[in-house]
Amino acid sequence: MKKRKNHLPEFEAKVALEAIREEMTLAELSKKYGVYATQIGTWKRAAIENMATAFTRGGAAAEQVSAADVDKLHSKIGQLVVERDFLADASHQLLGTRGKKW
Secondary structure (H helix, E strand, O other), rough: OOOOOOOOOOHHHHHHHHHEHOOOOOOEEEHHHHOOOHHHHHHHHHHOOHHHHOOOOOHHOOOOOOHHHHHHHHHHHHHHHHHHHHHHHHHHHHHHHHHHOO
């Protein structure tokens, strides 16, 4: 069985750029570089979708989650767990053995 090829990101970018330029068809690029045409199409699509990140200021990610947001979400999760447990116990008391306990 043949091992799967792992291409360098620079190679993928080079092939994707040539595909975006459309000077050659995907079939011609496939023959030239020895890569399946569907793979080249995938690289081309990924390059176009992620092109906007190259122009973000400072090269940082578009959005960073702050510690305050994480704490707020953790407290909300805790509240929902307590509510779920309370309702599960209440339904078990009301329904008896018919109630499901998870």
